[in-house]
Amino acid sequence: MAQSQGWVRRYAKAFCKGFFVAVPVAVTFLDRVACVARVEGASMQPSLNPGGSQSSDVVLLNHWKVRNFEVQRGDIVSLVSPKNPEQKIIKRVIALEGDIVKTMGHKNRYVKVPRGHIWVEGDHHGHSFDSNSFGPCGTAQLLCPKDLDGIFVLVGLEMITAAI
């Protein structure tokens, strides 16, 4: 009797210990280093989701690269939508702070990107909700740049969706 009680207590103790180690480490890893997301929408065709609604690309989001908020022109990044903070959008960085952008469909023809902001556009012009709609976007809203070389197609996993 005493032995089975001891077994339960040892098991509970080991479970708690493992739980409080594994969960924070996993959460920190997903927040700081990398995580996986599924891409929805057509605003980045043909780079992402070339197949349209038949197949969604799965991408690796590299948080570690933006820990200093440094991105290059041409990077694909994932950011919090300025219009809806619950949504994340995936776009390409076209211009950095100080650059002058010739816009397509923005109210001003030419826009100078202010300090601390970037200009993002989707590859599928005309079908993309990007800086041409909401203007330059603060760098601090970046979630992570995508490591374009590291897009692994993962099949059959449940993952966070990134809406476009």
Place this chain on the structure above:
Amino acid sequence: MLRGVLGKTFRLVGYTIQYGCIAHCAFEYVGGVVMCSGPSMEPTIQNSDIVFAENLSRHFYGIQRGDIVIAKSPSDPKSNICKRVIGLEGDKILTSSPSDFFKSHNYVPTGHVWLEGDNLQNSTDSRYYGPIPYGLIRGRIFFKIWPLSDFGFLRDSPNGHRFSDD
């Protein structure tokens, strides 16, 4: 001897990683202690005050008018700013100064907030750089812990007339 030292080092590294991750989760999802600098929130928060900030409101989208929030600076993503929320999305904000004859209003766009410091004369805030996206808000300050003479929940805004009544 070497195995003992190696074992101890690995254990130390393991504990550091574990507690570092727990600290990250706590600061990111629950809250933490923050030291504020600058005069833009006087008299509510003075320079070098230490306050307690919580992040749960941000994750559950519960930031209200009149809350003091910490946000990432729109002009420099590595620094933080500490201001009060004057208007949420859709609110009408009076943007002209009191000395202007013609009053001008602006509406706060969707997904954005309008921030102002309590020290209106000495504060660079939304009157200067416009409304900021909600995604830049990091946390809400609700309790001051230093100096001890001012210990307790934070006061309401001294500029109550800035809030829209409708």
